[in-house]
Amino acid sequence: MADDPETARRYAAKLVRMALFAESSRTTIKRQDIGQKVFGNERITPSAFQKILGAANEELGNVFGLKLVELTTAKSSSKLFVVKNILPAELRLAAGLHTDDPALMGAVFMTLTLIYVHAGSIKDDELLGFLRRFGIKREGVQLNADDADAGNSLGLGYNALMRELEKQKYIVRTNVKNAQGVDLQAPDGGGPLMANAWGPRAEVEFPPESLHDALCKLYGMAPGSAERDEFVKTLQSANQI
DSSP: OTTSHHHHHHHHHHHHHHHHHHHHHTOOEEHHHHHHHTSTTOOOOHHHHHHHHHHHHHHIIIIISEEEEEEEOSSSEEEEEEEEEOSOHHHHHHTTOOOOOHHHHHHHHHHHHHHHHTTTOEEHHHHHHHHGGGTOOSSOOOOOHHHHHTTOOOOOOHHHHHHHHHHTTSEEEEEOBOTTSOBOBOTTSSSBOEEEEEOHHHHHHSOHHHHHHHHHHHTTOOTTOHHHHHHHHHHHHHHTO
16 A cells, blocks of 8 residues: 555655656656556555655655656646756756756757747747757758767757657647638748747746746846846746737
8 A cells, every 4th residue: 555654665766767767768757657657556545646756756856856747737737747857057067967968958948938038939930030040940950070079969950859849848839820720831831830839848947037047147137137127027028928
């Protein structure tokens, strides 16, 4: 029974292993899969599940600097979990721990920022127009030898990048339709025109406050300055249009 301390400890250990595997492959974990692979045939009450999740997260946090977090939607629980790194990037680098590919994470940050400042949704043609300035093309981008030597592995074109971000739950993509309900096509012939919005992983890893702080640091705005406060207000108003 899950109420037995030894059984609960064993379940928490299984959940830790499951979380580590998910993090290594950057995939989400379904609540149903946790039930099948961790608890087997035993029915677990919500309170018992929360205790086991708490024990697993204590181990993940203390040993690996990770946390298992449930993704949420606007309407209800998604019953999907994602592993979040809770260590600051500086500590991860200093300790020699795994860090995400800097080129890919840069593309993630830029994409989410552009979505955020466009009132939470931006169409493919607009987004691609911005990303082209950073070398991301519809079909792909060639990396030079210096990039490869530096470990910059982002060779994704726009379509592949969007598929990867959608797969990892960073974004949600929906077809753009005309007044008659017919799907529109991208102006450059790249397929159906899609609108991009933040996905549940983005909400977990990039809360608005963190995004504001990162952008302010990027522009060299000191904490508490009038310039910074005005910039944050501008960002907030842009996202609420």
